Amino acid sequence: MRKWISYFCPLIMILILTSFRFGPASELEVPATLKVSKPTPVLFPQNKTYEVKTVVNPPFLGNSYVGFKEALAFKESQGDYFVINTLGYLGKYQFGVGTLQLMGVYNASNFLNDPELQEKVFQVNVARNKWILRKDIQRYAGRRIGGIHITESGILAAAHLAGAGNVKKYLRSYGQIDFEDAYGTTVRHYMKKFSGYDVSDVLPERNARI
Template identity: 45%
Template structure:
């Protein structure tokens, strides 16, 4: 009698298991990838172009304006770090040397490093001065190809920022044979190409430009 009861119990358990295995209840994948009832905000999945976008191309887009020129030169020089000081003593977002600082009327490196507005004004003053020094060369060479590089006003101004206006003149007068490179072995031709065709018309050539707030 006891054995018969045990057999019946086993059969009942098997029957229950089989029935539950064919239940009409739907199954859901437990992976969070397929979950539709998500609590909170969805993650913002970037487009491919956003993933590949360099930091100096981030929005807001300032393009080829003076603001774009300042931002792009600053990024090249220091990743737009106003506190940057390199091993050679060049300082700030635009990596000014002491002679360039004095040329635009800045007398204190400490103040310069602690004042982003002063740095921006100094950069604008340097643009104005370099435009004045190079004014005849800009008029004579703009649009021409020298040493395989198309000459533009902004390209010459950027090259002067890197290597000085005098070395830009030597490059042009030598028909591209005399190419100055800075202490990091960056040639002025790189800046001429990289910073070509920006609109710097809002800053007139001015031999007396100073960084004044």
């Protein structure tokens, strides 16, 4: 009796496992209502808002351009491509509609649902700001203003936050004119936080657009 059990038990187990593995395909099929066939429509900006939380210790990826953009993205949105903050700023890098239009992007829904486009827009914006601020980068990078060591990456990060015009005012007033966004973040803060990254991979480009 024991020999019979020891002989047939493994066969029974194999039959049970096989029935699970090769069951009817219809049991595993995703319902049509759950399938994604096109980007999720976004009624900008009323239907979806998120409070962006500041995280003290973002992941460190070195001082390369990749480290720069990922650190900036983490500060802006914790790296979430699909977030809209309470002021209507969109995506991983928190772009406003006006800035997107300057770079040739006119559909907020498409932008929010396209991570690849968001990455392209970020790089185009860095190239654009680099051109606008090229003289200020040459003049002020390496100096200290208000106790902050000014670097190219700090200038470009501050331009992402406040716009190139406000960064010029900050630098040319030696820190006396500072910009503060609705959450209390200043040009000075970004100058300090994003100092020392290597952003030489992106070349300045006049009127850069997608």
